[in-house]
Amino acid sequence: MKTTAALIETEHLLGAHNYKPLDVVLTRGEGVFVWDIEGNRYLDCLSAYSAVNQGHCHPMIFKAMMEQAQKLTLTSRAFRNDQLALFYEEVAALTGSHKVLPMNSGAEAVETAIKAVRKWGYEVKGVAADQAEIIVCSNNFHGRTIGIVGFSTDPDSHDGFGPFAPGFKIVPFGDIDAFRAAISENTVAFLVEPIQGEAGVIVPPAGYFAAVRELCTKHGITLVLDEIQTGLGRTGKLLAEEHEGIEADVTLIGKALSGGFYPVSAVLSNSEVLGVLKPGQHGSTFGGNPLACAIARAALKVLTEEGMIENSALMGERFMKGLTDIRSNIIKEVRGRGLMLAVELVPEAGGARKYCEALKARGILAKDTHGDTIRIAPPLVITATEVDWALEQFAAVLAST
Numbered sequence: 001m002k003t004t005a006a007l008i009e010t011e012h013l014l015g016a017h018n019y020k021p022l023d024v025v026l027t028r029g030e031g032v033f034v035w036d037i038e039g040n041r042y043l044d045c046l047s048a049y050s051a052v053n054q055g056h057c058h059p060m061i062f063k064a065m066m067e068q069a070q071k072l073t074l075t076s077r078a079f080r081n082d083q084l085a086l087f088y089e090e091v092a093a094l095t096g097s098h099k100v101l102p103m104n105s106g107a108e109a110v111e112t113a114i115k116a117v118r119k120w121g122y123e124v125k126g127v128a129a130d131q132a133e134i135i136v137c138s139n140n141f142h143g144r145t146i147g148i149v150g151f152s153t154d155p156d157s158h159d160g161f162g163p164f165a166p167g168f169k170i171v172p173f174g175d176i177d178a179f180r181a182a183i184s185e186n187t188v189a190f191l192v193e194p195i196q197g198e199a200g201v202i203v204p205p206a207g208y209f210a211a212v213r214e215l216c217t218k219h220g221i222t223l224v225l226d227e228i229q230t231g232l233g234r235t236g237k238l239l240a241e242e243h244e245g246i247e248a249d250v251t252l253i254g255k256a257l258s259g260g261f262y263p264v265s266a267v268l269s270n271s272e273v274l275g276v277l278k279p280g281q282h283g284s285t286f287g288g289n290p291l292a293c294a295i296a297r298a299a300l301k302v303l304t305e306e307g308m309i310e311n312s313a314l315m316g317e318r319f320m321k322g323l324t325d326i327r328s329n330i331i332k333e334v335r336g337r338g339l340m341l342a343v344e345l346v347p348e349a350g351g352a353r354k355y356c357e358a359l360k361a362r363g364i365l366a367k368d369t370h371g372d373t374i375r376i377a378p379p380l381v382i383t384a385t386e387v388d389w390a391l392e393q394f395a396a397v398l399a400s401t
C-alpha cells in the first residue's frame with residue numbers, strides 16, 4: 001500500500017493544483033467521523049462543504065443506492081424512468097414547490113436557473129430581447145462555470161477567465177438600498193445566498209430578506225435563493241428562507257440532496273418560471289436519472305425522518321454557545337446559524353490555516369476560508385457529547401496562543 005507521503009506526491013505530480021487540501025488522506029467514513037490511511041480518526045467539521053449533512057455513508061442511502069444500481073442506473077431523459085415522478089412528488093411535497101428540474105452539480109442548477117429566469121423575463125415579463133438583467137451580490141459563491149465566475153467578485157474565481165457573459169449587476173450583500181437602486185425595468189431576477197457560505201458564513205442583517213421579498217414582488221422580479229449550501233437542514237431549518245419568514249420564487253438545492261453519494265441538484269420553482277422551458281431548450285444526460293432520484297429520495301427521507309434538521313438547530317445552538325464562551329484574544333467573531341458556523345480570527349493571529357492544522361492534530365478536520373476564518377459545519381447527526389469534545393479541541397487550539 002502506498003504511504004501518505006507517496007499518495008500526496010503523486011497527486012502533486014499528476015493533478016492540477018486547483019485545491020490546497022490539508023495533508024490528510026482519507027479512506028473511510030461513518031457518521032460524523034472519517035479515518036485516514038494510517039488509521040487516525042477525525043471528526044469531520046466540513047461535511048464535504050455541506051454535502052454530507054446526513055453523515056458519511058448513511059446505511060439507508062447506501063441501501064437505496066445499491067438496490068437501484070442493480071436495477072437501472074441511467075436511461076437519459078429520452079425515455080421515462082420509474083423513479084423520477086416519485087422524486088418530483090416527494091421534493092415538491094417537502095418544499096412546497098410546483099415544478100422541479102433535476103440536474104447534477106450545484107453550478108448546473110445555478111446555470112439552469114439563470115437560463116429559466118432570462119426566458120421568463122422575455123416571455124412573461126416582456127423584457128426586450130437580450131436585455132435581461134440579473135442582480136447578484138458581491139462576495140457571492142454560486143459555482144465555477146464561466147457563466148457564474150463572470151459575476152464573481154473573488155479575484156481567484158474571476159480573474160483570467162474572461163471574456164464573460166453580460167447581464168449581471170453586482171450589489172453589496174445585505175444592503176437593501178443598493179438592491180433597490182440597482183432595479184431597472186429589465187431586472188428579471190435577484191440571485192442570492194440566504195447566508196453567504198464560501199464568503200465566510202456571512203449572515204445578513206435582520207429584515208433584509210423580508211425587504212428583498214417585498215421589492216421583488218413589487219417590481220416583478222424573480223427571487224432566486226441559492227440554498228445549495230444553506231438548504232436541507234444545514235441552518236437548523238429545511239430551507240434557510242424559513243428563518244427570514246419568506247418564500248423564494250426559485251430555490252436551488254444540491255450537495256446534501258444526495259447525502260454525499262452522488263452529484264444531484266435541483267431547481268425548484270413556481271409553475272411560471274420553469275414553465276417557460278420547452279422540449280429541447282435545456283437538459284443533461286445524467287439529470288433526473290433513476291439512480292440519482294433513488295438516492296435523493298432516500299437522502300431526503302433520512303434527513304426528515306431521523307430528526308436531523310431539529311438536531312442541527314439544537315446542536316448548532318450548543319456549538320455556537322460553546323465557541324462564544326471560549327476566552328481567546330485571537331477570536332474576532334463567532335457567527336452562523338444552525339450547524340453552519342464560523343470563527344473569524346483577528347489578523348494578528350496569522351491566518352486560520354495553522355489553526356486548522358492544529359485542530360487536525362487533535363482529531364478535527366475544519367477548513368480555513370478567506371484567510372482568517374475557520375468554517376465549522378459537521379454532519380447534522382452530531383451528538384451533544386461530540387459537540388462538547390469538539391469544543392474542548394477548539395478551546396485548546398484557540399486559547400493556547
Ligand SMILES: Cc1ncc(COP(=O)(O)O)c(C=O)c1O
Nearest residue numbers: 105106107141142143226228229
Ligand atoms: C451556495 C453555493 N452555490 C453553488 C455551489 C456550487 O456547487 P457545486 O460545487 O456542486 O457545483 C456551491 C458550492 O460550494 C455553493 O456553496
